[in-house]
Amino acid sequence: MENSNRANVSLLMHGTMLMFASSYLFVLVNPLNSIIRTIYNETYMERNGVAMSKSTWAVYLSLTSSFFIIGGLVGGLGMQFILKITSRKRLMQLAHVINILSVILIAGVGKITESYEVFIVGRFVGGICFGLSFNLPSLMVSETSIKQKQNFWQSIISVSSCCGILFAVIIGHDKILGSLTLWPVAFSIGALPSIVYLITSLHLPNTPYDVLHRLGKQEALNVLRTLRNGSKELIHQEFELLQPDIELTRKIGIIEILSIKQF
Template sequence: MAVTNSNFGNFCLFMTAWLLMSVTLYNFVLLNPLAPAMRTMYETTHMVRHNETMPEETWIVLYAVSVSCVYFGAMVGGVGTNIMLSYVSRKGLMQLSHVINITGVIVIALVAGTTWSYEALIIGRVIAGIPLGVAYNLPILMMAELSAKCKQNFWQSVVGLSVAFGILIGSIFSHPKILGSLSLWTVLVSLAVIPSLIYLISSHWIPNTPFYVLRTYGKDEALKVLKKLRQGTLDEIKEELSSMSEEIGGKRKVLIKEMLTTKEYRNMFAGVLALFLNLVLVGIDNILLYSDKVFIEAGISPDKATYATIGVFAMQLLASVVGSKIVDRFGGFKVHVASNIMIIFAHVTYTVSQVATPAAPNAMPYVAIFAVGVFLIAWSGGTNLATFALLGEITSEPTRSTAYGYSAVIFWVVAWTVGFVPPYLQIHLGPYALTIWLGCAILFLIYVLIFIPRLRRQRHKEDVLFMGSENMEIKKLNC
């Protein structure tokens, strides 16, 4: 099929794939370089309230809660996505998510910024986490439904690219010498309003996804949307519309009970869940949320740790740019497998560097930076991008929102644990703090190698059956 995305279609895809994910990841990483300013704020507030110096144990707990509480909001967003899609359109939920993001920014910047209350900051982080939960669900779903199939892998990977962009910009701007100081951190947080305002304004021209319009308003309205989003002849566009009708197959959305009790759907759900968990259980949050602390523990001086963070996050973004092209060319499966192998190598290298630090204290910190860099390149340029591409390959339109929504709930529950425990792993496991993520990476590599090809073949067989049944109907009509 020669039909591809029009220029207007690419604009809609970019606005949908880029803004929500990048702004939520920007918010996600802010507290990493902000830790020194946060400590001053928290200690000052504690002294005013209790007239005593804040104990070290209290600071560790408050910091871990402040960093990881974003996951509570993300859980709400993950659950809410699946529920809200039964009542509002894809575009409507995207608009609502940006409004919630603006609300979270106001609570953090205005309330916590003027009172230095850690309760207000934590509440604001929870609110800001809601669109983060939506961002790991809705844009992936919309890319699968907005993009022409020939460019679907590329646009799915752009969602992952926006992750790396938000992380890098957040890490740079939150540096104490830029906006991460006590006097400017509220400006740093307030910048997150800009992408949301851009989307809310531009969404006036962005249509709903063709699949949603087809289900809700019928073929005539869906054809109008496709004419705007696609570049090709009218016959080619009508052929894509016919393919969409076949994918829906006259069937309403598959609900969770049917998904768990039907073998084919259950296997699909297990695959989606495994891909989601693979994103987080290889230890990415250990780096994104605590990279400065990781580098300091590895022997980098505190005044240089944030520069090391910015350096590896810049490599992460570059890897994502290159990785999106690689995924587009080689497909999600090959890239995913290669990336997990690199992640395993990175974890082993980092652990060796920590064990060997007493023997070579000057050299090992740079080995640790190298290992973290390799990990981020593999995750951002491979696993993160390939996961989004594979999710589209193993699901169909009737199953997609249910599989994504419930998997996202479990994903964020697990992600909260992963985000909370790194300081304690460092205390109790020392140089072996990353070995738990090493074990998970090995298990996921085995799963992907064995089961994902089966799910892809199953989805391909369904497409063939749909096309075959459609051809049979045409033959009957001709007779």
């Protein structure tokens, strides 16, 4: 039994778009460091009448970086709570909306207002997406692909992250889009994968596991049939394995993970 073409498209969209976009925006500030410093300094001079000192710049740079990490913690730790009220697919769509919102705040509102506070808030929002990107794509890939291909698709997630990092370094070069006039374009590129995903997601199914958990057996079986190329017997055999997984799944707290040896 193999993944169907629809499953492969779903795996490609779920596994690559969010990780590529979040990794790209995470690294992009590094080649644009001098541009960001110029923007911050100009805003600081307009407000205070003096140039920003090195120590003040160090504070704002640390805030810009640390708020992204704080957002990542919020996104990573908050995923399990969000999944209690919504599906995997809906959360993935929400993550891409958050990514687009981050780009709008930085490249749109930040450019118009020339406010480093908006830039920092935009980085925090982008960090939430970054935190989700370390958990959600892997979860959806593992619940969508056949077991024999899961390792391959998990590796694709890592490759997409590396590609996003490499692309950010290239795009952020001062000879390409890393200039004082084109930096908003460089950030705007980070929204393109999210736009592509949101458009295609209208035709992508949720994971069979999540459908079984939320909508029941028949709906989950219908989804599984669209994701597999194989005989009805093999599809039903795989479907029968989903039910015990759900029955054996129980909620585990952090204290249990740390205190019980089997975890």
